[in-house]
Amino acid sequence: MSVRIDRHDHHIAELVMDRPEAMNAISTDQAARIAEATAELAADDTVRVVLLSSAVAKAFCVGADLKERAGFTEDDFWEQRRTTSTAYGGVLGLPMPAIALVEGHALGGGFELALSCDLIVASPQATFGLPEVGVGVIPGGGGTQLLTRRLGYNAAADLILTARRLTAEEAFAAGVVDRLATDRPARDVALELAQRIAGHSPIGTRNAKIAMRHGLDLPLAEGLAIEERAWRTTVSSADRLEGIAAFNEKRPPNW
Structure with a gap:
């Protein structure tokens, strides 16, 4: 399964992306699986916190699957759009607090998935960026709106219009990342944060x-x-x- 749900103590559920051959690139099928998983979690009243993570060492998610899109017609793009919009909306619309655990590249749609969570925890190896204007599109998973709300117009414009990447340290300093794990594993930091939230009403x-x-x-x-x-x-x-x-x-x- 390229997407799975792992259950932890303290009523924490982890939505894990696991498509190593494509560094979790979001294909139509991957988007459908994310949409299904978020719908399942949203309907589960026993879940108090959702952790969004990757089983792929080098990547949280590198964004859209451009290899799949290489042969797309315009109609194919419209068809896929319905599925990807449901996936991004599913993460953003989770009724319980959601934490993104980013330990590798979070680019394009992958960065947007993280931005759709309430909090972002990153390892020092994480990188962030919205490179869409460099390949003829724009961020379409909420990036133009979510990043602007996090950083303000000018700081978001500097990232989106230049398509540049941020290191984990730069992302933390800018306010993109909420917790930077410098002295222990990012997973430990994210789980501790999730447990603290889950301990409340x-x-x-x-x-x-x-x-x-x-x-x-x-x-x-x-x-x-x-x-x-x-x-x-x-x-x-x-x-x-x-x-x-x-x-x-x-x-x-x-x-």
Whole structure:
């Protein structure tokens, strides 16, 4: 299987890309498998955190499978677009927090998959880039929007319009990467981060994500209205009762 789901303790699920012969390049089939996996995870209420990773040592994902596209007609591109859009949208739309673990090249669509997660953890060997304008297209998996929201217009334009790559250190300094694993394996850092998030209220973390994602770039009043709806849903939940009881009884909560 080129994409699989591994289950870990603490209600953590890992979506693993494993297409070594193509360094996880996103073919139509690969995109369909990512879309299926994210749909399965989104429907699973037992999952508290998703980790997106690669089983390929040198690559997280190198982007679109250009070898497959070499013989495409324009109609073929439109047909594939529906599948790839579902894959990227599936990662971006995960209801639980998602962490990208990047230990090799994250280029083009691979970088966009990482950007679709809430947090990015990288090893020092990771590289990042959106090279699309160099091959006659543009980032189409959310890159023009997600990178701009992370970095602001000018910093994103500098990366997208030049198609240059960032080292892990440069990506961390720029704010592309949230955790850079310099003194221990990136996998350990990512799992520790996932475990910390998973230890909190699953309803709370999901609704906090909803409030942040849906309120992004809206006028403040509209964002606060979204937060209010998310707060009302959370405060009416069993997690709120358990959280307050556990705090007062000085014990770990049982979510």
